[in-house]
Amino acid sequence: KAGVTQTPRYLIKTRGQQVTLSCSPISGHRSVSWYQQTPGQGLQFLFEYFSETQRNKGNFPGRFSGRQFSNSRSEMNVSTLELGDSALYLCASSPGTLMNTEAFFGQGTRLTVV
Amino acid sequence: AQSVSQHNHHVILSEAASLELGCNYSYGGTVNLFWYVQYPGQHLQLLLKYFSGDPLVKGIKGFEAEFIKSKFSFNLRKPSVQWSDTAEYFCAVTISGNTPLVFGKGTRLSVIA
Numbered sequence: 012k013a014g015v016t017q018t019p020r021y022l023i024k025t026r027g028q029q030v031t032l033s034c035s036p037i038s039g040h041r042s043v044s045w046y047q048q049t050p051g052q053g054l055q056f057l058f059e060y061f062s063e064t065q066r067n068k069g070n071f072p073g074r075f076s077g078r079q080f081s082n083s084r085s086e087m088n089v090s091t092l093e094l095g096d097s098a099l100y101l102c103a104s105s106p107g108t109l110m111n112t113e114a115f116f117g118q119g120t121r122l123t124v125v
Numbered sequence: 126a127q128s129v130s131q132h133n134h135h136v137i138l139s140e141a142a143s144l145e146l147g148c149n150y151s152y153g154g155t156v157n158l159f160w161y162v163q164y165p166g167q168h169l170q171l172l173l174k175y176f177s178g179d180p181l182v183k184g185i186k187g188f189e190a191e192f193i194k195s196k197f198s199f200n201l202r203k204p205s206v207q208w209s210d211t212a213e214y215f216c217a218v219t220i221s222g223n224t225p226l227v228f229g230k231g232t233r234l235s236v237i238a
């Protein structure tokens with residue numbers, strides 16, 4: 012069974028630009044969550060999508076947005092990039108809730124904003 | 126909102142030493158608890174999880190964790206670490222599986238020969 016796939020693996024962008032990251036969950040998984048990982052803050056929850064609907068949202072500015080498609084693939088978008096957005100962005104998928112299962116993580120997209 | 130505290134930022138151990146990493150969470154209701162590990166350059170992988178039942182859970186690679194409800198703790202243990210255990214370890218919690226995972230800030234473990 013293929014794992015969670017994130018593309019691209021690495022990105023370098025300039026301040027003010029926007030970026031789109033992609034996540035393909037494990038086949039059959041309907042929930043996709045996004046996290047931002049930085050050395051100082053650890054893993055912070057961005058948002059979760061389930062069946063194309065945003066189910067939960069973390070405390071990030073509106074520049075961070077996402078969506079989920081009917082095949083459960085998800086994208087997140089960051090507009091007007093700032094230097095502080097440099098981070099590893101992780102995507103996790105699960106069948107539905109985490110009641111009796113775990114979240115499976117991709118390898119992440121390393122975003123560098125210069 | 127629930128929070129997770131990992132008290133040790135960086136732990137350095139010699140091979141064969143015993144390991145215990147602390148994890149405390151703030152929510153008083155029913156929780157599901159996880160330990161994830163991130164080896165250098167690799168994705169987060171599940172070490173072990175607790176949903177219900179026996180509070181002592183065993184995971185992969187000889188790791189175990191004990192859920193102590195009265196102390197809101199879920200500490201990770203391993204009797205004898207190996208160099209290959211060098212990694213970052215994250216404790217995480219969800220409320221009854223219905224909320225997103227909340228992670229602690231992680232503990233970096235360095236095992237030296």
